[in-house]
Amino acid sequence: xxxxxxxxxxxxxxxxxxxxxxxxxxxxxxxxxxxxxxxxxxxxxxxxxxxxxxxxxxxxxxxxxxxxxxxxxxxxxxxxxxxxxxxxxxxxxxxxxxxxxxxxxxxxxxxxxxxxxxxxxxxxxxxxxxxxxxxxxxxxxxxxxxxxxxxxxxxxxxxxxxxxxxxxxxxxxxxxxxxxxxxxxxxxxxxxxxxxxxxxxxxxxxxxxxxxxxxxxxxxxxxxxxxxxxxxxxxxxxxxxxxxxxxxxxxxxxxxxxxxx
Amino acid sequence: xxxxxxxxxxxxxxxxxxxxxxxxxxxxxxxxxxxxxxxxxxxxxxxxxxxxxxxxxxxxxxxxxxxxxxxxxxxxxxxxxxxxxxxxxxxxxxxxxxxxxxxxxxxxxxxxxxxxxxxxxxxxxxxxxxxxxxxxxxxxxxxxxxxxxxxxxxxxxxxxxxxxxxxxxxxxxxxxxxxxxxxxxxxxxxxxxxxxxxxxxxxxxxxxxxxxxxxxxxxxxxxxxxxxxxxxxxxxxxxxxxxxxxxxxxxxxxxxxxxxx
DNA sequence: CACAAAGGGTTCAAATAATGAACCAGAGGT
DNA sequence: ACCTCTGGTTCATTATTTGAACCCTTTGTG
Numbered sequence: 001x002x003x004x005x006x007x008x009x010x011x012x013x014x015x016x017x018x019x020x021x022x023x024x025x026x027x028x029x030x031x032x033x034x035x036x037x038x039x040x041x042x043x044x045x046x047x048x049x050x051x052x053x054x055x056x057x058x059x060x061x062x063x064x065x066x067x068x069x070x071x072x073x074x075x076x077x078x079x080x081x082x083x084x085x086x087x088x089x090x091x092x093x094x095x096x097x098x099x100x101x102x103x104x105x106x107x108x109x110x111x112x113x114x115x116x117x118x119x120x121x122x123x124x125x126x127x128x129x130x131x132x133x134x135x136x137x138x139x140x141x142x143x144x145x146x147x148x149x150x151x152x153x154x155x156x157x158x159x160x161x162x163x164x165x166x167x168x169x170x171x172x173x174x175x176x177x178x179x180x181x182x183x184x185x186x187x188x189x190x191x192x193x194x195x196x197x198x199x200x201x202x203x204x205x206x207x208x209x210x211x212x213x214x215x216x217x218x219x220x221x222x223x224x225x226x227x228x229x230x231x232x233x234x235x236x237x238x239x240x241x242x243x244x245x246x247x248x249x250x251x252x253x254x255x256x257x258x259x260x261x
Numbered sequence: 262x263x264x265x266x267x268x269x270x271x272x273x274x275x276x277x278x279x280x281x282x283x284x285x286x287x288x289x290x291x292x293x294x295x296x297x298x299x300x301x302x303x304x305x306x307x308x309x310x311x312x313x314x315x316x317x318x319x320x321x322x323x324x325x326x327x328x329x330x331x332x333x334x335x336x337x338x339x340x341x342x343x344x345x346x347x348x349x350x351x352x353x354x355x356x357x358x359x360x361x362x363x364x365x366x367x368x369x370x371x372x373x374x375x376x377x378x379x380x381x382x383x384x385x386x387x388x389x390x391x392x393x394x395x396x397x398x399x400x401x402x403x404x405x406x407x408x409x410x411x412x413x414x415x416x417x418x419x420x421x422x423x424x425x426x427x428x429x430x431x432x433x434x435x436x437x438x439x440x441x442x443x444x445x446x447x448x449x450x451x452x453x454x455x456x457x458x459x460x461x462x463x464x465x466x467x468x469x470x471x472x473x474x475x476x477x478x479x480x481x482x483x484x485x486x487x488x489x490x491x492x493x494x495x496x497x498x499x500x501x502x503x504x505x506x507x508x509x510x511x512x513x514x515x516x517x518x519x520x521x522x
Numbered sequence: 523c524a525c526a527a528a529g530g531g532t533t534c535a536a537a538t539a540a541t542g543a544a545c546c547a548g549a550g551g552t
Numbered sequence: 553a554c555c556t557c558t559g560g561t562t563c564a565t566t567a568t569t570t571g572a573a574c575c576c577t578t579t580g581t582g
Contacts, residue, residue: 003539003569004304008263011329019336023530033571035491038531043265046498047365057530059331063362063369068272069330070370071388072322079327101324103309108324109331127332264540265570284559294542299560318559 006032007040011061013047015127020058079111081244086115086213089237092201093215096122099202099241100130100137100209102145105152107124107137122195122231131191133172134161136199137212139185142176144209144253150176164189183256184231189219196222197229198230200238203247210245213238235260265271267293268301272310272322276388281319320347342505347474350375350498354476354491357383360463360502361391361398362472363406364412364521368398371472383456383477392452394433395422397460398473403437405462405470411437425450444517445492450480457483459491461499464508471506474499496521 013021013029021029026037041059044050048064051238073079082099090097090113106129114121132138132153136211142149150173158167166172179185197216201209215230235257242249249257274282274290282290287298302320305311309325343360351358351374359373367390375382393399393414403410411434418456419428427433440446446460458477462470476491496518503510510518 002300002304003264003267004301008305008308008310008325014329014332016332016335019332024528034530035532035571036569039263039569040265043263044269046365047266048267048367049269049368060337061329063364063371064269065326066327066362066371067364067369067388067390068275068322068326071275071277071280072326074277076321083425101327103324103328104307108309109330110324110327111331126335127328198522221499285557295559296542296561297540300540 001136002016003040006030007038007044010040010044011038012127012129014061015125017125020053020056020060022056022058026059027200061190076181081243083111083113084241085237086111086245089113089213089215089233090115092155093226093233094118095221095226095230096124096216097130098124098137098216099211099213102209103129104140105149105185106130107132107135108211118218118221120218120221122192122218124216131159131161133167134187134191135214136185136187136190136197136216137214138177138199139179139187140201140214141209142172143179143185144203144250146208147214161191162193165195168192168246178235181256183253183260184234194219200231200234201253202238202241202245203249204242204245207250210247213241231260264301268298268305271298271301271305273390275322276386278386280319281321283317283319287320290435311442324325330458332354344372346498346501346505347372350374350474350494351376352475353485354494355379355386356482356487356491357473357477358455359385359398359477360472360474362403363470364390364485364516366393366410367391368393368402370394379479379482381482383453383479385477392420392422394419394428395426395448396449396453396475397446397477398453398475399460400437400440401460401462401473401475402470403433403439404446405464405511407469413484422452423450423453423454427451442447442516442517444521445495455480459495460512461492461495463499463502463506464510465503465506471508474502475505492521 005258010026010030023034024042027034030037041050045052045059047061048062050059051062052059086099092119094153095117096112096114098108099108100107108129109126112124130137132142132149154169158172160167166175168238188196195216196219197214198216199212202211202213204210213234215234217226239249271287271291284295284299288295291298302311306313306323309323311320312323313320314452317383347358347360355376355378357373357375360371362371373385373387391398391402393410395398406505415430418431421428427436449457456477457480458475460473460475463472463474465471474495476495478487500510
């Protein structure tokens, strides 16, 4: 692992529930030497990717990230285009909807919305990267994203997030093949206990899926009616998202989706 | 300069007018060896900070930046809080207003708004870092930000953006001292020709200024009336911005501002 | 009040990882 | 068929990163 990766990984430890991190905590989180972490933090901070709270000495994400995000949004305004569609679908279904983009061999949440009309709801952390083999989004990406994802993923043993996570390579392959045929992925409690979800791919200017759209529902609330409604609604919404991103749904998937609707 | 800084600097070459950059172009922009640049690009991409267009082979900013920006906004929602205030002031004055945050020894635009009611207008690039000695924002930051900024800045010769840029250290010191007394910075064509601007500091949870708010006006349109109106309006708006950021204006500056209004 | 504990930060020899000149490969262009 | 411009790779050399040990300050405690 190169120096750059080590440093950038430090940024991944931040999350809404973990906004400020101190040197010692970084050391335990990253497992690297204190001096190493410190120099990385200093360098990230001097580039504006972090800033230090002079009172607590803790580090938090810096303004450079906002600046770059503004540039990225300007030339590829995914978030602002997609957010309204996510919100509408979440309101229609009354459940949590999220769109994520592929980031290497994970999925990175782009935006999400929860209707908040129920007492129980799915917790969704926008800072957390989603694994490909444990989430419905991930299966959709494996099924319709770049081919190398599956082989890269199987290079290491599959990590179990819950007791229901698919960890057998052959089972994963079979599941992904079924997703390719059905056009929609479904996973029951593969990533979080008591959460079931549907996922479909969304496409950018390439042939392969660039991201996914998914609905996550507390398993207790997943009725047969929802199981019928969600895939149909997802397919429709994902088609719109794909259009907003300036992409096209591949013809063979479009046929599958038409039959499903 | 460490490896991390070299890699992160590559990200700074992106701008709305320059959304995708190839290997060779990166080489000339950064002045580093092709192999070095390439390895850095690969590593940035594998962390999601860049993504490669498989058709053109060019690189563009990646989804990781959006994810981190979402986290940062969640716990320090500067942009979403400040944007409405910027928009209101821009509409009131009919001129371009921007808020920037300090990023090392530069200012990083956070958000801006232009009333767009005039034929001529100031061009403002959100991707461009603002120098401290050439902009009104920068003077405000030098005057009310951390003390070390001035000495760090004077370590190297001052670069001239235009023929009017202050490049003499003593003149800069005198100018900044005047800003500290008056509470508002003014610069005439110091950064861009035919653009004059006023700047004031905004404060976060620290004693020192964390950013600035500024109004930029085409010099030809800078009437005496505007020169009276802008500082008063800026002071009022910057006070609000400071409150939104959870900060407080230092007492001595508050007194100066009260007299000015 | 002394003292321990814990967090942030620094040092410098040792070792690892970054570097860059040279090289390869493919896509246009002439 | 040849040139050239692009992206990408190799490997010995070199310089940068590394980490155990150390220092400083704050905080809590007998």
